[in-house]
Amino acid sequence: MNSITNFLSHFFVTGDPMIYGADVSIVLVTLAIFFVLTYFKKWKWLWQEWLTTTDHKKIGIMYIIAALLMFFRGGVDALMMRTQLALPGMTFLNSDHYNQVFTTHGTIMIIFAAMPFIFGLMNIAVPLQIGARDVAFPFLNAVSFWLFFAGAMLFNLSFVIGGSPDAGWSAYAPYAGTELNPGVGENYYLLAVQISGIGSLATGINFLVTILKMRAPGMTLFKMPMFSWSILITSVIMIFAFPAFTVALALMTVDRIFGGHFFTIASGGSPMLWANLFWFWGHPEVYIVLLPVFGIFSEVIATFAHKTLFGYAIMVWSMVAISLLSFITWLHHFFTMGNTAPVNAFFSISTMLIAIPTGVKIFNWLFTLNKGRIHFTTPMLWALAFIPNFTIGGVTGVMLAMAPADYQYHNSAFLVAHFHSTLIAGTVFGIFCGLHYWWPKMFGYLLDEKRGKWAFWVFMISFNICFMPMYFLGLMGQTRRMYTYPAGLGWGPVNFVITIGAFGMGVGFVIMAYNIIWSALHGKRDTTGDPWDGRTLEWSIPSPAAEYNFATIPTVSTRDAFEAMKEDKRAGKEKAPAAYKPIHMPNNSAIPVVMSAFMFIAGFGFVFWWFWMAIPGVIGVIGCMIARSFVYNDAHLIPVEEIERTERAAGRLS
């Protein structure tokens, strides 16, 4: 009996009223979901339409829903930290708890919110932009999503079962090793991030092949929309950066779970090797979450300035340059670890070089706006706000790139302000921009403009209230990752203002969530499929797109293919539509979701050193792979009558 209570009190996180609150709300929400699904008899619908789907548009929507939830979780973490820092000497979180919260905040925001959100948008838009019926490997796409989901659930569980990781999102050795960190928290980090990382790697391969192989006839690479270009380059970066992280995580897993010594000084390991491998992935990772939003801004700015993108080829070559340079700058994250001067000098210069192609892109957007007929819609507001706000992040980045100066800035609030200027004004603004832009294509109605603009202004202004002052506190010496700063330092009032800004961003997010619900009920229908006067192929088909996307695959002859079609139509040179043919589409499959359930079981087992649980989980995963290799009938044909029916219902066929 004693041993059971002992086990339970370690298994469940105890002692904090907030955690009990979380326990209760998790149980209640789960029960509520079960009740609603059962009461409305929706289980079968959920399983057939969503959980087993291989349709890229539905997978994209699931990515976005999950990423929004993770944004909420990461945002609550941020607000908890800022509440603790609102006044000197607050006792809202103790130091241990603060460490756990900034670790989960950082990891969730990057791995489980920003990246999946981008995967969601690219799943929705890329096949439609290039005139394809699906991605190259629809089954693998579903596997990627479910692996991400299993990883995210595993990571979030740490909060209530076993305890959260607390070594930062960068999990530096030796603090993340078993000696200094004996609990299960870091195991959660390793396993959860590893599982979702496998999915990300597969996504990279999938989109690379999709874009290279499945473009509509006539669409050469240099006629492709800029967002698809950005995803092509991002995929390449993912394919080459993730393996380094996979290996690093695996080595640390060997250290922690099986008593290895890769990153401990004992037996000749090297803690610095972890930092080295982590950032070899970590720096390209920031471009994985940035280049796609560069693509989104390029689409949105061109659309709402009603002009073609300025300097298309230069935009592409800058991204190629960024992809090459992003692999040789990683040391700037640890200039202060005692490197020799030549090493620091090399990485200083390579880092500053990367600012050049980025600056070139900024000027291209400005020239696109120049003399355009600008239409201030919500997505356009996010795009316009991105330019100055992100530039501040870029300029402070160049400041950080100067190795000698970095000895002053390193690990200070200045750094925190810098990376939030790039991650929020870049990635988050871009994600919200893309969400508003493609929403009608996903659901067939628009998000409300008035409420959307409110959310934008509140979020954008609060972002500046929150992060601008942080630069100055950092220069005055406010170190990051600290749970309190004594009143005598005099930073109290500024920190209070920062906290107000943080809550303002929370309010902005809530307005956006409210707008989503409001628009679902009252939003304007998109009957034309082209609500923004778009330029690219995704706007040429009805909203929401049919299962098969394109009833007939379009032929492309220029950039901005849809704009050209509309001009032809105005000139009366419209081509007669080709006759329908039966369309071959992939079948649903239960294997991805079942396989990642086994992955979750295996991961959970490894986290607790429970091999009796981990090994069956791994066997289950392998079993799913074997089962899949015997599936020969993985597709169905959509007959012409059904295509005609669907197109007629969408008003495309009289």
Next chain:
Amino acid sequence: MQENENQPIRQEHAGFPWKQVIGLLLSLALTFLALWIAVGLSLPVNVTIAIIVALAIFQAFIQLFMFMHVTEGTEPVHQLISILFGIYVAFAVVAGTIWILYAQMG
């Protein structure tokens, strides 16, 4: 056939997949050989590392030829670019890591 039209899996098999089976066995053999050299023998560290690296490069070629079909495909330029990019990244991580970790101050 146009590639952006979805296509069924081709079901006919061209005989027994000898290439893959040999590749698998060779990969397994090379992996265990490396393990044995590191754990079972007590050669000087530098020699061990040199042998392991040589085995790894050999295995990379096996992967490329037995599983990854480098010699096939319709657009050789894709293969060429990705292999060059791979060499670039591999060089960056290996040479960079050695340079950084061995040039540590005192």
